Amino acid sequence: MTLKKLIGALVGIGVLGALGYGVGVAIDLNQHYPDNTDVLSGKALSDKIARGEYVAIASDCVACHTSDSHKPFAGGYKIDTPFGPILSSNITADKETGIGNWSKGQFDAAVRHGKGSHGFLYPAMPYPAYSTLTDSDLDDLWAYMQTIAPVHNKVIENQLSFPYNQRWLLGGWNLLFFHGAPFTPTASLSAQLNRGAYLVNGPGHCAACHTAKNIFGGDVSNAMQGTTLQGWHAPDLTTNAHVGLGHWSEQDVVDYLHNGSNRFTVASGPMAEAVENSTQHMTPEDLAAIAAYLKTRPASTPSVPAALANDSATMHAGKLIYDTQCAACHLSSGAGVRNMIPTLAKNPQLNAADPASLLTVILNGSDGAVTTGNPTAARMPRFDWKLSDQQIAQVTTYIRNSWGNAAPEVKADKVAHARKAIAAQAH
Template sequence: MRTLLPAILALLSTIGIARAAPPAPDQTLVERGRYLAQAADCAACHSAKGKAPFAGGLKMNAPVIGAIYTTNITPDPETGIGRYTEQEFARALREGVAKDGHNLYPAMPYPSYAKVSNDDVSALYAYFMLGVKPVHQANRAPDAPWPLTMRWPLKLWNMLFLEDRRFAPSPDKSLEWNRGAYLVQGLGHCGACHTPRGIAFQELALDDRGSQFLSGAALDGWFASNLTGNATTGLGKWSGEDIARFLKTGANTHATAFGPMTDVINNSTQWMSDKDLAAIAVYLKSLPASGAPTAPAGTVDPATMAHGAQVYQNFCVACHLPNGKGTAPWLAPLAGNPNVLEPNPLSLINVTLNGTPALVIDGIPAPYPMPAHRHALSDADIAAALTFTRNSWGNHAPAITANDVTKLRQQTGNDQ
């Protein structure tokens, strides 16, 4: 009996260890979370150039406050979210409240993520805890003086502007429409960039019940495009197939992605299923026209047009052609391009000054990204060329002044 006792104890110990061991991760759930994280484009904000994925540190310019830096959302237990429970993860995602109780700035699109379903939150949690490599990288404090760094006023902000409720399907709409609405309003958080904001940095509409939802907005030196049915500056002339193709490849016969939208294409939408992209297109095509009206024709100084035509001939015609039609989808058309016709010229000035990162589709960089012209052209040259572009080949939009270019040149510096 004594000789059997050690063996019995060893067996019982083994059984106890086996029972105490955590269950193996559900790889299906982890992979679903990976897909949802791509749909939510988490990498674009939480990954700084040249740094580890999801380790944070990306600089973002916030109105009034100054520069803030995105946080480490890897499962590192010291500097990341490795000690978050699923409930704490859900609270941060949907309510903008960290594990220790401090409020997150609404640059984190938690008003959109408030719509995300419980099942999708569970899948995201599984992915970030089990599918992301932990990185020990401390978070950086905002570049702002006290008292602007105080977080307690954000509790009041949430009381005023956060609608903490899940997406509710519309019974009178199709399954495809509802899926598209869920992706656009929730995970995709399209309104965070494409919806105008109020004086308190709140989105003026969180869904299609508000007329300003996705009507375009200025943000950090760019103008995020109008995504409503506006036929001039929005998607009114785009088919559902045009929208899906743009999200999959970053280009179609109407326009090419540039600026911050390249990150969205590169990190997010190109990896989404064709079914989900089609659903997004169905939803966007259902939005009525909204946005600023275009300027009347015949208001541009002839001397400015002549100067702009010469600059265009010297610097732009090789890619965009004399008729402004480009060679879609490789070289963007300028004639009829909604970004060209948008009354707010921020994006046009920015991309001309600073160029744009290349689209990278299936690992292959686009061959002809827009180059920077800030060192080759004066502010007056850029203003004239863009004014010419906005008022040629049937285009009609307000003139751009050299002062407009000067302001953005100074604002962007070498950060872009």
């Protein structure tokens, strides 16, 4: 057989395989799901709905499914993925454009199995995490979702270009990266640690932002060791002392998730939103469980670089900028102001190899999380109009290599790149 014929045969087998697979998927998607919702009324029903609302809060469904704050859950919120934009679905109880006509089985298929009304869902909907939801949480969540006021809003979710717009390809993705099953507690762990593991890996879908993705958008094996999304670096959440939560006590984690700030830092960007919509509304017991679980995660082991020498020209120039532009708020010791202005000293975000968050905050300014626990968040001013790429590179390098911090030098072209990306996002 010549090489060309061989390739032809392989392509043929591939096409047949894909067709067969497509048929299998179609049958699977058209399964009949029985509507086995309990018939409850009165207090039993209102309690169930309240529990379901709590599951929705812990899962932060509203964050992605709302684009107009007056129409919660009506969808249309755009999520930029490396493959193009995907819009979130309308999940209000509207019968025509939402999920008002769905059965619980259909809802379960979408939330825990990644199969929606148009076929396989893109994992921009975090069903890999939600697949661990317990049956009772899923059941309560469904009871709550049916109470969401219907909003007529037609959304075209799939706005990707060929071949990424082919939903059946996600069948292959699922085979490779989706290993979902409802949460089962580990017998050797305490009830609190099991609850923490459940919240972090299930409803809280913390790994959706804090775990790096491979080129296909699947999770890498280094879980919760930090990654960068749309100009923000979601830090390492293991107990690594340099780039992770090694210096944070369990109470520091609880304070951060409850108030959006703690004695070290203030949540900004996507984490400020997660705190505002989700974690600040969680019970103290659940936040303690999350903190206890995170503090049991073994430290990641990236190599810690040596800090740049204080006497380099870059460090001198950076110090000058810091003393005149930043020290009034962050203090010359880098200590900041408790619960208001982040400590820059020994700050995991500053030590992260990727300076994305720092550049976004310095160029664009940032509002800290506004929560019931800390209603008057301070603002970090923007410096894009005031400092050149070179100056921002110098001051960022300086703060990343002072007061016990150590991280690679930031070059001016990196700042120029971040500046362009931020300007493009604003349009």
